Amino acid sequence: MSESIMTNAPSIVQTLRDRFGASTYEFRGETSLILKTEQIVPACQILRDEYSFELLTEQTAVDYWPELAPRFHVVYRLRSLKNNLILGLRVPLEGNFPVMPTLTGVYANANWFERELWDMFGIRFEGHPDLRRVVMPEDWVGHPLRKDYPLGYEEVQFTFNFDEIDVRKPYAQE
Amino acid sequence: MGIEQKLGNMGVVTLKLEDVVNWSRTNAMWPMLFGLACCAIEMMAAQAANYDMSRFGMELMRASPRQSDLMIVAGRVSRKMAPVLRRLYDQMPDPKWVIAMGDCASCGGVFNNYAIVQGVDEVVPVDVYVAGCPPRPEALIHGIVTLHEKVKGEKLKEWA
Numbered sequence: 001m002s003e004s005i006m007t008n009a010p011s012i013v014q015t016l017r018d019r020f021g022a023s024t025y026e027f028r029g030e031t032s033l034i035l036k037t038e039q040i041v042p043a044c045q046i047l048r049d050e051y052s053f054e055l056l057t058e059q060t061a062v063d064y065w066p067e068l069a070p071r072f073h074v075v076y077r078l079r080s081l082k083n084n085l086i087l088g089l090r091v092p093l094e095g096n097f098p099v100m101p102t103l104t105g106v107y108a109n110a111n112w113f114e115r116e117l118w119d120m121f122g123i124r125f126e127g128h129p130d131l132r133r134v135v136m137p138e139d140w141v142g143h144p145l146r147k148d149y150p151l152g153y154e155e156v157q158f159t160f161n162f163d164e165i166d167v168r169k170p171y172a173q174e
Numbered sequence: 175m176g177i178e179q180k181l182g183n184m185g186v187v188t189l190k191l192e193d194v195v196n197w198s199r200t201n202a203m204w205p206m207l208f209g210l211a212c213c214a215i216e217m218m219a220a221q222a223a224n225y226d227m228s229r230f231g232m233e234l235m236r237a238s239p240r241q242s243d244l245m246i247v248a249g250r251v252s253r254k255m256a257p258v259l260r261r262l263y264d265q266m267p268d269p270k271w272v273i274a275m276g277d278c279a280s281c282g283g284v285f286n287n288y289a290i291v292q293g294v295d296e297v298v299p300v301d302v303y304v305a306g307c308p309p310r311p312e313a314l315i316h317g318i319v320t321l322h323e324k325v326k327g328e329k330l331k332e333w334a
Contacts, residue, residue, distance in 0.1 A: 136253075
């Protein structure tokens with residue numbers, strides 16, 4: 001990545017810091033702002049309309065289990081094609097059943113990102129038009145990318161335990 | 175040249191019905207187009223000029239389950255795909271066979287986790303397992319020839 005993309009315009013970061021009282025941190029030249037749940041929609045509105053961050057390139061989450069405050073971080077990555085900038089936003093969420101406002105009103109493509117976050121992490125987005133599972137089957141129980149979700153590991157069949165496992169295997173019929 | 179010269183002008187062959195039906199089934203077994211992952215690439219290679227599966231009467235891959243006899247499950251089957259796989263299998267007309275191609279379809283392979291079916295034999299009855307990750311076209315062809323051997327040994331009373 002070229003140097004120009006890595007460098008965030010300090011004025012934008014400073015403005016948001018002043019307006020929302022957000023804290024910032026920098027990692028390998030990329031700046032991220034830490035915002036509260038209720039600030040994310042107005043912040044993105046400002047970034048899109050006033051600072052021409054036209055693109056929401058990514059919305060994802062991190063699970064910090066067994067920590068509970070915050071348990072999750074929702075991560076947004078905004079891109080300004082006009083000014084050639086990248087800006088990260090992070091929203092810490094507390095507890096096992098977090099709820100936060102949807103970003104679909106600002107960036108329409110947040111729709112499927114948020115569906116995926118609901119599917120994989122169980123983060124509920126209030127005001128989302130169609131919050132269904134998008135990756136896992138409709139009737140799936142649980143949210144697989146949570147750290148306390150079991151991996152579903154099946155015991156490996158070797159010669160010494162072949163028969164024992166073979167009895168338990170659910171073979172399909174015609 | 176072949177059998178017709180040895181027969182002379184008679185034009186009649188006597189055979190067991192069982193043998194002739196099994197022979198025709200093995201030599202025109204139409205596989206279903208069902209590539210799921212990287213194994214599908216090897217399956218395509220097996221179909222293409224170098225390996226040429228049409229030598230075994232399989233030049234046509236059918237996109238419709240209703241026209242196919244053989245399902246080659248080429249790749250890992252996710253839990254979301256499993257009902258679709260079963261439905262396609264149910265739509266195939268009898269007689270039908272299944273080849274689990276590759277480690278993922280046979281036993282889950284490296285994907286030992288919640289999202290992947292640990293062996294497609296949980297969903298459909300499998301006739302031949304082909305090992306490999308992915309198996310080379312030779313291995314797939316070996317699997318198909320093995321299946322042909324199986325089909326040739328099928329008995330008339332078992333169909334009825």
